[in-house]
Amino acid sequence: MSVVVTGATGHLGRLVLDSLLDHGIVPSDITALGRRTDTLESYATAGVRVATADYDDPATFDGVFDGADAVLLISSSAIGQRVGHHSTVLNAAKAQGAGRIVYTSAFPGLVVSPEHEATETIIKEQGLPFTILRNAWYIENYSGLVEQARTSGGIIGAAGDGRVAGATRADLAQAAATVLTTSGHEGATYGLTGDTAFTYSELAQVIGDLVGREVTYTDMPTDDYAKALESMGLDSGTAGFLAAADQNIRDGLMAEVTSDLSDLLGRPTQSLKQGLSA
Ligand SMILES: NC(=O)c1ccc[n+]([C@@H]2O[C@H](COP(=O)([O-])OP(=O)(O)OC[C@H]3O[C@@H](n4cnc5c(N)ncnc54)[C@H](OP(=O)(O)O)[C@@H]3O)[C@@H](O)[C@H]2O)c1
Structure with a gap:
């Protein structure tokens, strides 16, 4: 199976890449997207496919989702610009035939929630199979x-x-890797x-x-x-x-x-x- 991870150069993204490799995914079946080329290069050395992609430049997403079974959209860190950033990824993923979307969201009602709720709505309206990970x-x-x-x-x-x-980010990353690499999560919204x-x-x-x-x-x-x-x-x-x-x-x-996170991890x-x- 092939997996594309956005925000792969960030704290959570790097842990997800490590966890995907721990789950036995072949490095060449993983594509890591981000802006920081030095971080991307370190994963390229390990055989992971990498691409420099900037949410502010939709053309940089051309072709990166071709043949992707699953896309992990790690929410953008640019508060106030997230919905536009996420739309860029979601539009490109759909146009390029990605199989399913997994999105790192937030619990409702928080100061950070409106952009996440708007993104969840876009994902649901878009019609691709999805899983929402509302991270603590x-x-x-x-x-x-x-x-x-x-x-x-x-x-x-x-x-x-x-x-x-x-x-911890490490637990949330491991749960994301489990959702990306196992079946039975379509349509689920997990509160982690x-x-x-x-x-x-x-x-x-x-x-x-x-x-x-x-x-x-x-x-x-x-x-x-x-x-x-x-x-x-x-x-x-x-x-x-x-x-x-x-x-x-x-x-x-x-x-x-909730028990969603420990259930996905199979441990406390x-x-x-x-x-x-x-
Ligand atoms: N649950 C929480 O407590 C909590 C706390 C903080 C943030 N968050 C959310 O969770 C996400 C992941 O957390 P994290 O700790 O991994 O954050 P992080 O270390 O700040 O990573 C953010 C990622 O977003 C990428 N990014 C930002 N702007 C971009 C752009 N214009 N184009 C392409 N990539 C861009 C960064 O890429 P580069 O490194 O290549 O620039 C990086 O990979 C955050 O982005 C934020 O939405 C959650």
Whole structure:
């Protein structure tokens, strides 16, 4: 079977490529798409087919989906431009006769959700067999806090007592590879979460265990948190986005735990501590 992966040069995409190879897919049956040629070249050396493709330049997708049994559309990282980016991929995949689409989406109701919901609608209207992978918030989104807490002894946020059913990219990538390489997933929408949801106070405890000192969580109102992030050097757009995501957590929108991810993996999901230690 042949598989094409977009966003293959990113954190998740590279893990998906590794997992496809672990699943025994012949390297030449995998096509990796992205912009970063140095990353693509490292996979080309391993026998993976690679192509430089830019969502802003539809012509770069000419021919890349010819004969593809399955396409993994890893959502674009360009917030605000995602629907156009995804449409470029979906139009090219359909025109070139791709067999099915697997899309990395998000849970509904979040600050990031509107572009994902619009993409899911396009996929369903387009009519190709599809599988939607609604990926949880990555545990690795908190990796940067470990070093910060090592020196400061604290983390800040605006999530209150809200819980995050986070999952590691490695688990989400392995699940994507399973969906791409096995049958029975057509029309499915999987909500892929970790097996356990944690609060930011629990996150602080786990980080404390990792750095060997007490780490406390200080909760702030959403606007104050956004200002605090800006004072730490983030641009206002990124600060506002992260504060809105914490507000989603406070509102309980990332708390739901499902068994979809562990079912696809055939084992428990990686823990918060494993994700932060990687
Ligand atoms: N669930 C979560 O917590 C969470 C958090 C962050 C992001 N996400 C979403 O999940 C996706 C995958 O996560 P990730 O960690 O792998 O993100 P990432 O490391 O930022 O990777 C993003 C990928 O998108 C590609 N890309 C961006 N703009 C492009 C363009 N104009 N044309 C072609 N390729 C383009 C990048 O290609 P190059 O590297 O070649 O430029 C890269 O391969 C993200 O893109 C985002 O939609 C989810």
